[in-house]
Amino acid sequence: MSAWGWRRWLLIGPPFLWLAVFFLLPLGVVAAISLTQAADAIPPYTPLLTHGPNGLELQASLANYREIANGDLRAYGNSLVFAGVATVLCLLVGYPIAFAIARAPKAWRNPLLFLVILPFWTSLLIRVYAWIAILQPTGLLNRALAALGLINSPILLIYNDFSVVLGLVYGYLPFMILPLYGSLSQLDENLVEAAADLGARPARVFFAVVLPLSVPGIIAGALLVFIPAIGEFVIPDLLGGPGTLMVGKVLWQQFFDNVDWPSAAAIAMVMVAMLTAPLLLAQRFVERPHSSRMGANET
Amino acid sequence: MALLEISGVSKNFGAVSAVDRVSLSVEQGELFALLGPSGCGKTTLLRLIAGFERPDRGRIAIDGGDVTDVPPYRRPVNMMFQSYALFPHLDVVGNVAFGLKQEGMARGRREARVAEMLALVQMSDYARRRPHELSGGQKQRVALARALAKMPKLLLLDEPLAALDRKLREETRLELIGIQERVGTSFVFVTHDQEEALGMASRIAVMDKGRVAQIGSAAEIYERPRSRFVADFVGAVNLFDGVLAAGFNAVALKVPGLEAPIALLAEAELPEGGEAALAVRPEKLRLSPGRPEGIAIAATVEGINYQGGVSVVHLVAASGHALKAQMASAAATSFERGMPVWASWDPADGVVLAR
Amino acid sequence: MSRRITAFRAAALTLGFGFLYLPIALLVAYSFNASRLVAVWGGWSLHWYGALAGDDKFKDAALNSLKIGVMAASLALVLGTCAGFVIERFTRFRGRLVFSFMLMAPLVVPEVILGLSLLLLFVASQAWLGWPPGRGIMTVTIAHATFGSCFVAVLVRAQLAGFDRILEEAALDLGARPLSVLWRVTLPGIRPALVSGWLLAFTLSLDDLVVASFVSGPSATTLPMAVYSSVRIGVTPEINALATVFLGAVIVLVALAFSLIARQERRRLAAG
Numbered sequence: 001m002s003a004w005g006w007r008r009w010l011l012i013g014p015p016f017l018w019l020a021v022f023f024l025l026p027l028g029v030v031a032a033i034s035l036t037q038a039a040d041a042i043p044p045y046t047p048l049l050t051h052g053p054n055g056l057e058l059q060a061s062l063a064n065y066r067e068i069a070n071g072d073l074r075a076y077g078n079s080l081v082f083a084g085v086a087t088v089l090c091l092l093v094g095y096p097i098a099f100a101i102a103r104a105p106k107a108w109r110n111p112l113l114f115l116v117i118l119p120f121w122t123s124l125l126i127r128v129y130a131w132i133a134i135l136q137p138t139g140l141l142n143r144a145l146a147a148l149g150l151i152n153s154p155i156l157l158i159y160n161d162f163s164v165v166l167g168l169v170y171g172y173l174p175f176m177i178l179p180l181y182g183s184l185s186q187l188d189e190n191l192v193e194a195a196a197d198l199g200a201r202p203a204r205v206f207f208a209v210v211l212p213l214s215v216p217g218i219i220a221g222a223l224l225v226f227i228p229a230i231g232e233f234v235i236p237d238l239l240g241g242p243g244t245l246m247v248g249k250v251l252w253q254q255f256f257d258n259v260d261w262p263s264a265a266a267i268a269m270v271m272v273a274m275l276t277a278p279l280l281l282a283q284r285f286v287e288r289p290h291s292s293r294m295g296a297n298e299t
Numbered sequence: 300m301a302l303l304e305i306s307g308v309s310k311n312f313g314a315v316s317a318v319d320r321v322s323l324s325v326e327q328g329e330l331f332a333l334l335g336p337s338g339c340g341k342t343t344l345l346r347l348i349a350g351f352e353r354p355d356r357g358r359i360a361i362d363g364g365d366v367t368d369v370p371p372y373r374r375p376v377n378m379m380f381q382s383y384a385l386f387p388h389l390d391v392v393g394n395v396a397f398g399l400k401q402e403g404m405a406r407g408r409r410e411a412r413v414a415e416m417l418a419l420v421q422m423s424d425y426a427r428r429r430p431h432e433l434s435g436g437q438k439q440r441v442a443l444a445r446a447l448a449k450m451p452k453l454l455l456l457d458e459p460l461a462a463l464d465r466k467l468r469e470e471t472r473l474e475l476i477g478i479q480e481r482v483g484t485s486f487v488f489v490t491h492d493q494e495e496a497l498g499m500a501s502r503i504a505v506m507d508k509g510r511v512a513q514i515g516s517a518a519e520i521y522e523r524p525r526s527r528f529v530a531d532f533v534g535a536v537n538l539f540d541g542v543l544a545a546g547f548n549a550v551a552l553k554v555p556g557l558e559a560p561i562a563l564l565a566e567a568e569l570p571e572g573g574e575a576a577l578a579v580r581p582e583k584l585r586l587s588p589g590r591p592e593g594i595a596i597a598a599t600v601e602g603i604n605y606q607g608g609v610s611v612v613h614l615v616a617a618s619g620h621a622l623k624a625q626m627a628s629a630a631a632t633s634f635e636r637g638m639p640v641w642a643s644w645d646p647a648d649g650v651v652l653a654r
Numbered sequence: 655m656s657r658r659i660t661a662f663r664a665a666a667l668t669l670g671f672g673f674l675y676l677p678i679a680l681l682v683a684y685s686f687n688a689s690r691l692v693a694v695w696g697g698w699s700l701h702w703y704g705a706l707a708g709d710d711k712f713k714d715a716a717l718n719s720l721k722i723g724v725m726a727a728s729l730a731l732v733l734g735t736c737a738g739f740v741i742e743r744f745t746r747f748r749g750r751l752v753f754s755f756m757l758m759a760p761l762v763v764p765e766v767i768l769g770l771s772l773l774l775l776f777v778a779s780q781a782w783l784g785w786p787p788g789r790g791i792m793t794v795t796i797a798h799a800t801f802g803s804c805f806v807a808v809l810v811r812a813q814l815a816g817f818d819r820i821l822e823e824a825a826l827d828l829g830a831r832p833l834s835v836l837w838r839v840t841l842p843g844i845r846p847a848l849v850s851g852w853l854l855a856f857t858l859s860l861d862d863l864v865v866a867s868f869v870s871g872p873s874a875t876t877l878p879m880a881v882y883s884s885v886r887i888g889v890t891p892e893i894n895a896l897a898t899v900f901l902g903a904v905i906v907l908v909a910l911a912f913s914l915i916a917r918q919e920r921r922r923l924a925a926g
Contacts, residue, residue, distance in 0.1 A: 231764020
């Protein structure tokens with residue numbers, strides 16, 4: 001709007017500066033500190049710049065990265081695999097739900113959507129904690145299976161791959177359903193009817209018309225699940241065991257248990273590298289080209 | 300000095316030229332119409348006057364002051380939007396008072412002005428209603444009151460009647476004229492409806508593809524269109540395209556398919572051999588069973604379109620031209636489908652249009 | 655393909671919502687369990703609510719969380735509304751690409767990265783600039799306002815896209831300056847997004863464990879931090895009671911907000 005002129009900077013300025021200082025700049029600080037070494041000091045790392053005989057000297061080292069490369073890489077693999085599997089499962093579970101909501105009678109849709117969002121407003125920590133009571137050896141699921149005579153002794157349902165993936169699917173399902181619903185609800189009913197009218201059977205209508213047209217929702221949902229799931233901490237911490245480490249938990253342990261801040265920073269940088277491609281993809285989705293409004297005024 | 304002076308204004312959107320070198324002026328107290336088909340640039344021109352768009356070239360002056368670079372909130376013009384654009388979170392009074400509050404007018408004066416405006420548009424009984432509680436006609440009145448409340452030097456109206464149903468439109472047309480006479484403000488309105496423009500405006504600018512095709516009073520535009528486009532767009536018309544040729548003692552138009560050239564009353568100098576068109580309004584076309592004196596074209600009745608008081612007889616000339624003749628319905632009963640007739644007109648009623 | 659509930663769709667909805675809500679329902683049910691043991695029903699009791707009420711650790715933490723939540727959500731509302739308006743309306747300005755990246759990334763970047771990076775910033779900035787003086791309520795508030803504002807921006811942007819810009823032009827035409835138009839016409843028009851944006855930022859702040867654990871200090875334990883430290887020790891029914899209270903409060907708050915929004919939406923539709 002031309003009327004804004006210089007005043008636009010009154011609006012751009014505050015959030016831009018805030019995010020630059022409290023989101024972008026910190027990432028730079030992480031990068032810098034990942035090049036230092038842990039030290040028994042306050043703060044607990046060696047300075048990056050020191051005063052030497054030749055003035056300021058840069059004391060950067062890639063030791064933390066070498067340590068990661070030479071160390072146990074299972075946590076990184078686990079993170080990718082768990083996040084990937086959880087994304088696919090979220091899609092498989094979420095699609096029918098999103099579809100059913102999008103095709104429900106109009107009056108039902110908002111309440112149903114509200115039910116999808118509601119868990120999102122409540123504590124993930126508490127919801128994940130609830131699963132412990134269900135999955136633990138003396139928990140409800142084992143008791144139920146035993147009562148049904150399906151098992152004789154408790155089976156291991158928790159602190160393994162299964163429970164971590166289950167937790168991820170549970171925690172991130174709403175993030176998949178919402179964008180899926182978004183694209184499915186915009187789907188033109190006439191297209192579906194036209195396809196059916198042309199003789200396509202329901203399954204064919206689905207694969208030929210509905211599914212291709214909901215691809216944007218699928219990609220958005222997959223990104224919203226995959227990216228944060230890679231670095232998830234609460235779920236692997238509460239539901240995982242020693243063999244199901246994920247990178248978010250490794251970072252946490254380095255920071256809180258070993259007080260090795262530079263090493264934690266290096267892990268964070270590796271995570272950022274892992275996430276670069278999906279983040280750039282997500283950026284393209286957010287920054288969809290604006291349709292020009294030219295000529296829209298003419299009546 | 301004219302109240303509104305637009306000189307050489309152009310506006311492009313990308314490669315599209317929406318307004319192209321338009322110059323016109325509107326005098327104090329006028330009810331001025333911008334008439335044209337959709338996409339002709341009339342709404343863009345209105346938005347340029349309001350200040351929502353900046354012209355790429357040219358100047359706009361209001362009451363002697365150049366406003367080309369003045370933002371909309373400092374221009375002495377107000378606009379009534381096609382969709383009315385009433386603020387949904389404010390009631391009728393809040394809407395009408397909005398502009399006065401921006402001016403910083405004292406509360407007492409403001410309330411008096413709002414009451415006066417609501418009385419003007421007969422909406423005093425609905426002062427506390429929200430826009431969603433009003434009918435289309437009521438919204439239109441509130442929008443008018445809101446736009447007039449600041450006593451602008453110039454009021455812009457974007458398709459003021461388009462959102463109303465037909466019957467209400469006719470009443471509102473007269474009301475708008477009445478209000479305009481009472482407040483004395485100049486109105487510039489945009490419309491695609493030629494009936495609306497002819498019935499309301501003191502002067503009309505017909506626009507085509509971003510340019511002004513003709514400016515004049517309703518009668519001038521209708522009786523003496525200056526281009527084929529104006530003749531065709533404003534009202535129904537029978538058009539004969541041809542080539543100018545030397546006639547017996549005047550210029551004549553040779554129309555392919557017609558046996559004799561049509562003699563013209565040449566007012567202006569017309570170049571021999573040039574392309575031209577002759578326009579004859581349907582109500583000027585006379586039909587007779589026998590061949591009359593002067594210009595006459597043999598035709599066959601195709602059908603009769605009854606429109607109440609008048610009827611339109613559709614004809615096909617032997618030359619292939621489709622013609623329309625409008626007459627009182629009583630007169631039209633003497634014709635029937637397939638009947639051969641002669642169509643003729645008074646040479647003074649034919650308008651020559653250079654191509 | 656019509657708009658109705660077929661057997662398949664009913665099954666999808668039942669199983670889906672069962673999966674989402676069964677754990678929560680069990681949690682609520684067992685908060686009324688007299689037995690100390692999870693999964694053993696010992697009859698109805700409000701015992702754990704009593705224990706919770708007497709537990710100062712949780713009370714203090716809840717107070718901290720509320721303070722942080724209100725401040726962070728309010729800050730996020732201001733920043734996020736500006737940001738949402740900017741990204742929707744100013745389609746071309748220097749730095750737009752960076753801006754939109756900074757708005758999107760915090761939505762998905764893992765919390766451990768957000769938390770660690772902010773902590774390292776605070777520590778470095780304290781060493782160089784002497785600010786912030788320490789870590790506590792203020793640093794957590796800043797952190798929560800940062801990602802909260804990105805969520806607010808998403809909601810504001812979405813509603814602005816459906817907002818009739820003619821209303822803004824009408825206000826300009828009536829003499830309102832751009833900032834006045836924003837304040838008196840645009841913001842009232844997108845009130846639902848502002849309400850739900852504030853609530854979302856508030857509950858996100860209330861819910862956050864990871865970021866707060868990094869950037870908080872010893873003086874400012876938040877509710878999730880307190881819950882986490884007792885959950886790590888083991889499952890206790892007191893946490894069930896706490897969770898139930900928390901859920902109840904959030905549901906009432908959110909349901910209230912949504913019914914408000916729905917009412918306004920109905921009015922808007924009636925107006926259109």
